[in-house]
Amino acid sequence: MGALQSTDIERKDVIVSRNPATREVLGEVPDQGAAEVKAAVARARAAQKEWGELPVKERCERMRRFRDVLIHRAPELIDLLVRECGKTRTEALSMDVMTTIDLATYFIKRGPKILAPHSISLHLLKTRGSYLHYVPRGVVGIISPWNFPFAIPMGEAMMALITGSAVVNKPSEITPLIALKTKSLWDATGLPPDLFQVVTGRGATGAALIDSGVDFIHFTGSTAVGKKVAAACGERLIPNVVELGGKAPAVVCADADVDRTAKALVWGAFANQGQVCISVERVYAHQSVHDELVEKVVALTQKLRQGDPSTAGDFDTGTMTWDHQVEIVEERIKTAVSQGAQVRTGGKRAGTGLAFSPTVLTECRHDMDVMKKEIFGPVMPIMKVRDEEEAVRLANDSHLGLAAYVFTGDRQKGKRLAERIEAGTVMVNDCLLAYGAPEVPFGGLKQSGIGHTHSDQGLRDLCQTRHVNYDRLAFKREMWWYPYSDKMYKRTLGLMKWLFR
Numbered sequence: 001m002g003a004l005q006s007t008d009i010e011r012k013d014v015i016v017s018r019n020p021a022t023r024e025v026l027g028e029v030p031d032q033g034a035a036e037v038k039a040a041v042a043r044a045r046a047a048q049k050e051w052g053e054l055p056v057k058e059r060c061e062r063m064r065r066f067r068d069v070l071i072h073r074a075p076e077l078i079d080l081l082v083r084e085c086g087k088t089r090t091e092a093l094s095m096d097v098m099t100t101i102d103l104a105t106y107f108i109k110r111g112p113k114i115l116a117p118h119s120i121s122l123h124l125l126k127t128r129g130s131y132l133h134y135v136p137r138g139v140v141g142i143i144s145p146w147n148f149p150f151a152i153p154m155g156e157a158m159m160a161l162i163t164g165s166a167v168v169n170k171p172s173e174i175t176p177l178i179a180l181k182t183k184s185l186w187d188a189t190g191l192p193p194d195l196f197q198v199v200t201g202r203g204a205t206g207a208a209l210i211d212s213g214v215d216f217i218h219f220t221g222s223t224a225v226g227k228k229v230a231a232a233c234g235e236r237l238i239p240n241v242v243e244l245g246g247k248a249p250a251v252v253c254a255d256a257d258v259d260r261t262a263k264a265l266v267w268g269a270f271a272n273q274g275q276v277c278i279s280v281e282r283v284y285a286h287q288s289v290h291d292e293l294v295e296k297v298v299a300l301t302q303k304l305r306q307g308d309p310s311t312a313g314d315f316d317t318g319t320m321t322w323d324h325q326v327e328i329v330e331e332r333i334k335t336a337v338s339q340g341a342q343v344r345t346g347g348k349r350a351g352t353g354l355a356f357s358p359t360v361l362t363e364c365r366h367d368m369d370v371m372k373k374e375i376f377g378p379v380m381p382i383m384k385v386r387d388e389e390e391a392v393r394l395a396n397d398s399h400l401g402l403a404a405y406v407f408t409g410d411r412q413k414g415k416r417l418a419e420r421i422e423a424g425t426v427m428v429n430d431c432l433l434a435y436g437a438p439e440v441p442f443g444g445l446k447q448s449g450i451g452h453t454h455s456d457q458g459l460r461d462l463c464q465t466r467h468v469n470y471d472r473l474a475f476k477r478e479m480w481w482y483p484y485s486d487k488m489y490k491r492t493l494g495l496m497k498w499l500f501r
């Protein structure tokens with residue numbers, strides 16, 4: 001690491017990782033091809049055999065070793081997250097590392113209970129018993145994005161490993177070093193190295209992973225790539241979860257505590273430089289609080305301290321991670337302004353590297369691109385609405401449905417509005433946080449995805465669910481067996497009428 005100069009020409013067979021704040025080269029990784037991916041999956045499959053046969057409790061105990069290494073060596077991870085992503089130290093700790101350690105702790109503790117066989121009493125067939133049991137899938141492929149390059153693959157990896165599968169992760173080409181660092185921490189635990197592997201590369205490496213014979217794919221990324229991934233999985237009948245883009249609306253009611261709402265929105269829109277699938281991406285503010293809200297949001301935004309987070313100092317916000325994403329943000333703002341939006345603060349790059357000033361746009365209309373298309377950057381567009389009905393209608397007028405927020409002084413009303421919003425997760429009077437609760441399912445509606453991660457059910461979904469049906473009472477013969485007869489028909493008809501009378 002560090003031997004390359006930033007002037008090096010990008011080669012096709014390697015991927016160069018740079019610090020987005022300084023553009024300094026941090027390292028390079030190979031762009032691995034299909035043969036290497038296949039070999040990794042074959043090694044993972046071999047390692048999984050013994051791992052999958054261990055009792056869940058034993059696997060959980062062993063996974064605790066990995067969790068403990070992560071706790072002890074968290075500062076190394078955080079340092080690299082800051083340098084490779086441009087995120088602040090506090091966000092690297094709280095949003096990437098701590099959430100993952102909490103998730104691991106939850107599933108290590110609860111895993112044996114969640115994955116215990118589950119009996120189902122049959123309402124009609126009283127002579128038979130049924131139960132479900134959960135069997136490891138085999139090899140789980142995880143294809144992950146660059147915005148939370150530790151939390152996203154590792155949350156899913158922890159869960160899959162606890163279920164007894166092996167994991168092969170294809171991280172984003174923008175942040176491959178975090179994944180390799182995580183792999184080195186895994187290897188330091190003494191657990192079988194092949195059980196958790198990382199293959200580095202571009203999109204083709206992800207496609208090769210789907211084609212390598214894996215038993216399950218967990219994809220997190222854009223809706224455009226997610227559709228390709230779901231189609232590729234469909235062709236091969238590989239079960240999959242796709243967690244895709246978002247365009248989270250925030251509905252601000254007339255009775256909202258404007259001061260608290262402004263603080264929540266500023267955090268919800270600008271944390272991780274707005275590169276969060278559940279970032280506040282559009283605000284619908286009731287006309288009676290709109291002006292006061294805008295004033296407070298702008299004042300708070302202007303107070304945010306921005307800088308290179310890898311240098312000493314207290315920063316609230318760092319830099320964006322990927323130059324292409326900065327260009328998307330610039331394009332969204334330019335188009336919005338040409339359509340009549342006003343930049344109340346920000347709107348431009350900030351200093352060196354990929355820093356972009358937190359931006360507040362007002363005079364937004366629902367038909368603008370900035371209110372419809374994912375931004376994935378530090379931009380908060382605000383629109384004035386007549387009433388809450390209009391806000392809910394516009395919130396639902398989207399092809400995406402990942403997360404949404406409602407701000408109100410009336411908790412019951414908040415819940416009622418939340419239930420009417422078409423999103424996988426709706427929070428009342430806060431933002432973002434729900435992703436960090438491992439016990440609740442996280443997933444999108446509409447084009448924001450299919451399936452869930454997290455939650456007890458999410459853990460079971462990472463397994464094959466198998467059903468066993470057995471005899472509780474056995475007679476010499478059962479009444480539904482051969483031979484059929486008119487007498488049997490009439491008796492069954494009578495029975496049906498009596499049962500469903």
Ligand code: NDP
Nearest residue numbers: 145146171172173202203206207221222225243244245277
């Ligand atoms: P992309 O969809 O561009 O990439 C995601 C991953 O897929 C990367 O590892 C990428 O590799 C890989 N990939 C690209 N092409 C293919 C292919 N044909 N087959 C298989 N894999 C492929 O997303 P980003 O990394 O840009 O992440 C940002 C997006 O992720 C945003 O839309 C955001 O909303 C969404 N997201 C969703 C979350 C959720 O939980 N719903 C959470 C976080 C982000 P490479 O990078 O090397 O091209």
